[in-house]
Amino acid sequence: MNTLATPFGESIRQIQRLYVRLLFCKQYRVRYASDPDRVLQKFGLTSAYRSFMPNVSTDSFLAEVNGRRIGVAREVFDQFRRTLPLLDPHITNVTSLAVSELFSDFLSSDYFFQAENSLPHPYGIGRGYENVSKFALWIKHSRHVSSSNGDPSLRRSLYTDFGSYLVLHSRHSSEVFFSRFSSGAYWNEIHDSPASLLILTPYFRLVRVSSESATEKVVAMGIVDLDTIDPLWSHLKQ
Amino acid sequence: MACIASIAIGYLLTMQTPFPFTGHPPLIGARWDDGSQNARFLVAKSLGLIDFVEINFPVSPSESPSELGLPVIAHTSNNPLCSAFGVDPAVAALVRQGAHEFASPWIGEHLAWLSDGPVGSMGYVMNPPFCTEFKDVAVENTKRLMSYYGLPVALELGPVYSFSGSYESELHFLDAVAREAGSLIIFDVSHWLISNNNCGRPERFGLDALDLSRVVELHVAGIRPSDNSGYWHDAHALPPSASTLEIVSDLVKILPNLRAVTLEHNADAPPEEFISALRDLRNAATRQ
Numbered sequence: 001m002n003t004l005a006t007p008f009g010e011s012i013r014q015i016q017r018l019y020v021r022l023l024f025c026k027q028y029r030v031r032y033a034s035d036p037d038r039v040l041q042k043f044g045l046t047s048a049y050r051s052f053m054p055n056v057s058t059d060s061f062l063a064e065v066n067g068r069r070i071g072v073a074r075e076v077f078d079q080f081r082r083t084l085p086l087l088d089p090h091i092t093n094v095t096s097l098a099v100s101e102l103f104s105d106f107l108s109s110d111y112f113f114q115a116e117n118s119l120p121h122p123y124g125i126g127r128g129y130e131n132v133s134k135f136a137l138w139i140k141h142s143r144h145v146s147s148s149n150g151d152p153s154l155r156r157s158l159y160t161d162f163g164s165y166l167v168l169h170s171r172h173s174s175e176v177f178f179s180r181f182s183s184g185a186y187w188n189e190i191h192d193s194p195a196s197l198l199i200l201t202p203y204f205r206l207v208r209v210s211s212e213s214a215t216e217k218v219v220a221m222g223i224v225d226l227d228t229i230d231p232l233w234s235h236l237k238q
Numbered sequence: 239m240a241c242i243a244s245i246a247i248g249y250l251l252t253m254q255t256p257f258p259f260t261g262h263p264p265l266i267g268a269r270w271d272d273g274s275q276n277a278r279f280l281v282a283k284s285l286g287l288i289d290f291v292e293i294n295f296p297v298s299p300s301e302s303p304s305e306l307g308l309p310v311i312a313h314t315s316n317n318p319l320c321s322a323f324g325v326d327p328a329v330a331a332l333v334r335q336g337a338h339e340f341a342s343p344w345i346g347e348h349l350a351w352l353s354d355g356p357v358g359s360m361g362y363v364m365n366p367p368f369c370t371e372f373k374d375v376a377v378e379n380t381k382r383l384m385s386y387y388g389l390p391v392a393l394e395l396g397p398v399y400s401f402s403g404s405y406e407s408e409l410h411f412l413d414a415v416a417r418e419a420g421s422l423i424i425f426d427v428s429h430w431l432i433s434n435n436n437c438g439r440p441e442r443f444g445l446d447a448l449d450l451s452r453v454v455e456l457h458v459a460g461i462r463p464s465d466n467s468g469y470w471h472d473a474h475a476l477p478p479s480a481s482t483l484e485i486v487s488d489l490v491k492i493l494p495n496l497r498a499v500t501l502e503h504n505a506d507a508p509p510e511e512f513i514s515a516l517r518d519l520r521n522a523a524t525r526q
Contacts, residue, residue, distance in 0.1 A: 012322040012371055020354035044303060051365045054402050060436060063469040064399035071361040115358040123296045125316070126328045128358025171301030 014043040015052045022056055023068055025108040029056050029133040052112055066098070069107065073098035075131045076106075082157040083139070111138035117231050122173035127231070137230060146227040148191050156198065158186050159226045163200040166229075172203075183222040188215075191227070199223060263524045264456075264490060265289035267311065268501040269518065273301045278509040283308060287516040292500045293340065295331035303340075310340035311455070311498060313391075316359060319347050319379045319393070320366040323356035329411045334387050343497070344390040344454065346424050347383065349376055349412060363396040368403030368411040373418070380419035392422035392454055397472055398433035408433060409444035416452050423448065425493075426457040427485055428478070428502075432470040442485070458486055458519060460503035474504045477515035483522040490523050499523045 018039065021028045032039045032057050037047045054061045077084065077094045084091040087233040115128025118139060122130075135157065145158055155161045163185040170181040173193045182202060189196040189208065196210045199218060209218070219225075267290035270279065282288040283306065290309040296316065297303065303310070314333045315326045337345050350363035366372040376393075384391050393416055395408050405411040409430075416423050425448070434443045462477025463469070478486070478501070491497060501519050503512050 011268060012375065014320050015320075015371075016351060016352040016366070019367070020351060020360070020364065023359060051404075052369065052402070054367075054400050059467060060400035060469065063436075063464060063467050067399070067471060068361055068364075075361070112360070113354060115353070115355065118358075123298055123332070124328075125296055125355060126326070128353065128355075129316070129329075131361070170344055174297060174299035 011045065011049070014045055015049060017052060018043045018045070021113075022054060024066060024072075024112065026104045027108050029065070033055050034085075069098040069103065069214075070094060072101060072107070072131050076135045078222075079132045079136065080158075080161045083154065086151070086154050086157055087139070105142075106116050106135060106138055109142075110137050111135070111141070112115060119229075119231065120175045120177045122169040122175055122178060124174040130164050132162070140230075143227075146191060150191060152190055155187070155191065156189070158208060159185070159198070162229075163226055164204055166201055166224075167200060167204065180222075180224050185226050186218050186223045187226045248369045261486055262490075262496070264496045264499045265309075266499050266501075266503050266516065266523060267292055267308075268503060268512070269294060269304055269313070270306075271456075271505055272298065273303075275505045276303075276305060278443075278460045278512045279306050279308070281509070282479075282513055282516050285513065287513065287520060290498065292346070292498075293336065295336040296329065297336070300504050310342050310345065311344070312337035312340065312342035313346035313499070314350070315348055315363060317347055317383065318359075318363075319349050319350040319383070320372050320376045321351050321353075321356075322372075325379055325383060326357045328357075330383060330386060334389075337389055341402045342389065344392045344422055345383075345387055346392045346394055346455065347380070348396060349393050349415060350396050365408065365504055366403075368401065368405040368408050370404060372403075373405075373411060373414050376415045380415065380421050383419065384419070390422050391419075392424045392425050394424040394457065395429055396426075397420065397429040397434070397436070397470075399469060401437050405445050407437075407439075407447060409447040413448045417449060419421055421452070422454045424453040424455045424457055425453045425489070427482060427489065428457065428459040428461050428472060431482065431485070432461055432472065450497050452494055455498040455500060456486060456489060456493075456496065457500050457502055460483060474502050475507045477503065477511050478519065483518055486519065487522040487525045490525075492504060 001237055022032055036050055038048055038101040040047060073094045077097050077192055082185045084097060087101055091100055106112055111134045118127045119133035120127055143154060145155050161212055164175050167184060169178040184199055184201045186197050186199040188194050189198050194215045196208060199207045199209060201207060267288055269292045271294050291306055292311045292313050293303050295312055295314045314331045348363045351366055352359040380391055393412060395412050399409050405484055434441055458478045460473040460478055461470050462473040462476060464471060499519060501515055503515060
């Protein structure tokens, strides 16, 4: 039994859910600004609950929104420096990421809001406490990175950036999940084409291996296929 | 409210903590986030500039803050005490373990949300609407955590940009939660100055709303104006300004149970700036 759970009702939880949405999700902010009662209703709240909500059009609220976007953008930019310019060539630093439409889409997605769409935190506190895996898995899903119609250069960049994060934390994480990456990570250079593999070694070197039996060998060495990484995988493998 | 300090001292006596909880002048310390800060902390220790380290739990299992050989105050930014979904037991367990391992005299916690659900964090702490409904939530969460920890909790506010709620201010909200939960207070000087500026209030607004006897710790950091608006932000990459240090000096004189003053300074900011900021903070906090 969770003795730290709080016995409060659904309405107050819905206030929290909506308020947090308004801080991060541009779509909800636009909708709330034009028709607050309709948005409240979607969360099971009457117009009486307007007094709990921020005034989303004020400069002060937008300044807070901007600061929060920059905070998350800093975490994402640091890990995905190779990948981001492929997604939007205008993204060259934290600020340009924070103001981009790409980032608005991420901050409105279920990958950002739902902890079960992320991987466990390296410190052993569970899912939903970092934004690196949320972003990687969102891009992987929304840009079809692990399917035959995905962009090979995006695939290479994303898996190099994300693989580096997984391999790095395999060295010192208390989370069992990360220990699986201690031998590195690999992926087919072209999806569904095992003739050429890219392997990210435990020393962060990217190595191309072309041989018919390459997949068999890397699997035998305990190297993990990044195409298989998703939140469900981390759940099943623990 | 001398009883609050007595409660804290009672905990300390039963724990035989090494934290030198002796009273005025307050001890000077700094927040520690990871091992990259160890070198600068050891320099500060050798110069007699630092009395304790405030560890932000949970920490990476590969880190060893015990190498510093300094007394510890436990802190966390990872428990959302205003969350209507309660506190994540996995996080609380690691914070409790760390606090007891290092014999912390109290645990610093934020009056905040971290997400829209029972687990997870979307980044920096978020303020709830400062109303009686979320006061009740915070009181319940704080009481449960204190019981679980077996230690006092000291509550801290984040910076405010857009105030909402039925309380006169976030400081009135903090006071109500602290009184009802029987908790201590960390008064974040930088957040206070930022909030008063952002809400268009006088610089030292709201101090009279607090039961000052509950304040056991100050947090001090740099602050900066926004590049493109009149709003101020926390800036842990900067040292505290001269005017912030002047306020610290004034606060030390009126807080009867103040025990610790903590510098918050980023690990990637220049180490020499960390040393000079500690020296300036010590001078400000011990000025007669």
